[in-house]
Amino acid sequence: VFAIDDERMVNPACSTETGRPCRHPLTNDMENQRLLAHEHRVKGAFDAIVPVLKRIAAMQHEPDFIERAQRIALEQLGFELPAQLLADAWIEDLDMRALYGECVLRTLRLMAEQSELNNSHQGKDEAIAFFLDSGYHAVDISPCSDGRLKGLVRYILRLPDGAVRSRKAYAGAMFDVDANVKRWVETELMRFREGRPVTADAGTRYLKVVVYHWSSSDPTHEGCAAHCSNVTLAAEAGLKRLTEFRQAIENSFCCGASVDILLIGVDTDTDAIKVHVPDANGDISLYRYVDNIELYRASVNDDASGARLKVYQAIQSASSSTGWAEGQGEPHEGMRRLIATLLINNLSQIEYVCSNWGGRYADIGHAERFISVGDGFEEFQLRNLAYFAHLHTVEEGAPDMDVGIKIFTKLNVNRGLPAPVAIHFRYDSRVPGCRERTVERCRRVKAAIEGRYQELAQKGLIVCGLTVQDKRPGSPIELIAASEK
Amino acid sequence: VFAIDDERMVNPACSTETGRPCRHPLTNDMENQRLLAHEHRVKGAFDAIVPVLKRIAAMQHEPDFIERAQRIALEQLGFELPAQLLADAWIEDLDMRALYGECVLRTLRLMAEQSELNNSHQGKDEAIAFFLDSGYHAVDISPCSDGRLKGLVRYILRLPDGAVRSRKAYAGAMFDVDANVKRWVETELMRFREGRPVTADAGTRYLKVVVYHWSSSDPTHEGCAAHCSNVTLAAEAGLKRLTEFRQAIENSFCCGASVDILLIGVDTDTDAIKVHVPDANGDISLYRYVDNIELYRASVNDDASGARLKVYQAIQSASSSTGWAEGQGEPHEGMRRLIATLLINNLSQIEYVCSNWGGRYADIGHAERFISVGDGFEEFQLRNLAYFAHLHTVEEGAPDMDVGIKIFTKLNVNRGLPAPVAIHFRYDSRVPGCRERTVERCRRVKAAIEGRYQELAQKGLIVCGLTVQDKRPGSPIELIAASEK
């Protein structure tokens, strides 16, 4: 046990022997500071809930209880507590489960509103140009729904807001091929019919990315639950799904329809990525990749242009691997440029973990604050903030939901706190009746969750919040009463 | 009561005073005979089940029971009974519920196979040309899922197999606008990307049709259950959904994207249609229509060209209606041609009901043989054969499913027979893994049905059959074992 603890203390990225703090030449320091402030603010808001509720619980039989409790809540949490819950405290003791659930869901909405305000919405054009530079008119990422990947786009890969066409998460990254074909069709029509983002004759491509994950410190326990913490299984399954998707497009549509595919792994302890470099045919091998933590180590003491050169060399060297890893030549230029960008972006994130957590997160396991069900909140892209189950019905999404409930049984239920479930769906305000149908869906999914986990629900150990949001970027989150018609 | 019975005896189409059998000049006699033979054969097969099972039940304690039962079944029903059920008869009495359910589901598969063999598959090209003649590259029909509309395409409207892009049925014809937008996108991409069925610059249109229904003999009881047998509500709701769909397309896509819409009513007693004639802007009024049974009466004694002229005059006269029914001029020429074709086709069906059932079906109410769940069988297009619930999950499709179970509680369960539920989904063999996922969906929906109607399921009063089928026309129906992995 001591041996393992010792090993955990070693910074996996930097050789700490030198004693001086690391500083990788390609790190975006400003962005790292901005992201750290964001992480502190959001997680701090959630972490304030339990201490505040403890204080309030302790004073529940004192005079002026309601006024004092509300003052504390407003000061510490930023909102007032549900008046009815406080007013009922004289009957039985305060319903702490309901109060906790409400607080998490209110914090979530408050944080989302603030994120929205703080987000310097880059121009949509700039975001699209980001991938168009590498020849991609659409990039579609399916990570695992594991909460430790929740910061994937904004932290781990450092991609601009709005650049990714879709980032629906699935347990084990096992995305829905049929739904993805439909999304591809929509993207294609936009290109053919409206010339958006570029016309069909521009020769750009559609990129589908799958992101699997593992834990370098505790690989057999803290890896991907959906693949029994077996990283090889996780990567294999992701690659299989990618290949199936490409095959589906090629088989279903004529005129040389195809897509590019890319497989990325994330070590959730360090946020370092492993990019599987496709060959000239676009084919991927589990054994042919660039491991970015090695690249970090190899280039941390270089100057910027030296480090940048090493990135390209690493891709080239992966492409010329032999044996099991051998492929048919280098990927096309756009793909090479994209991989280089991803690797360089991720160097900043490795440094972020390095400088703030000694290279390895303290919470290498699950520490999510809520379960996000449905379409997920664009506003939150923070590691371990939420377990995300992308689903339209519990009937189909039950396996994802079960994993989430299992995680929260350990995190919350076992100590008497409810699992906060934020059911969130987006609607298209251009489609008449869509909002009403989406609200209905929220209520239907809530009922199905309470039906599936009946025992927990009856004990108040599941608290659901219902919200909808227009699909247009920057739209407000609208709270839905569970019963209102 | 007598008065109503008397009224029911009057042939609503023909003035029977003359005594001579009617013969409308535009009737396709050959087709009427072919369709009658088909109806007799299929319904006869289902109707043979109960008498055969009664005979078999009576002999269950006799020697040679199994051999004799199988011989009778094979002769009368066309298949052998499940051997295990017969073999177990000595333990307790024969499980007639299970046997009945199995027989319905086997008959269904047998009939489907035979339909497939007998169907003189017209060329796909011919079917597409049918609507292209009126300037439509795709026609998409949503009828109510009521079993009495199950013969809509092949009998009531006499449309060629394969001409209709989609005919998913929904309770009360309340089709899913969002799913329909996706289907429109797919159709558009085919046109833009592959020039199928014609290129995008050909100026053709997409037509969305909603079909509602009522019962002229018992309007307040035997109308559309989803709209409380209120025909005005049914028509209004259909028109609202159509308008929402058109709006969704116009709002979501630029460059003048739009669709044509058409509202049709069916009197399920006579199969006569009412076509709501759009105006020059494509707008529809509930009060502006051609009632085809009037047209039949007015033209039954004319010659063919005289009758044909009256059809066009009826459309013209509807277009020039005033008052509540007033519109902005006539619809475009393609729409006029299409409406004329539908009216003329339906004259044959009115005659079909006239000559075979005195103008009005004996079973004006529900008399379905099974509940069809999922994608439905293309092979069956027969009035009152099946109640059809188009759904992907019971969670979403529960209202449709509930109506079906209610109907079958009256038809079957109340006399001790189970509701046979045929769960059928189609898969795309070009998409890797799609068949496996579709099989999974079958099993998931079965489990959800048995969960929702637990009491019935436990008593053996719901019997589910599971089948899948490739999407390509003419593909065989594949039986799925409920448990096999």
Ligand SMILES: [Zn+2]
């Ligand atoms: Zn470092």
Ligand SMILES: [Zn+2]
């Ligand atoms: Zn995972």
Ligand SMILES: [Zn+2]
């Ligand atoms: Zn007649």
Ligand SMILES: [Zn+2]
């Ligand atoms: Zn109906």
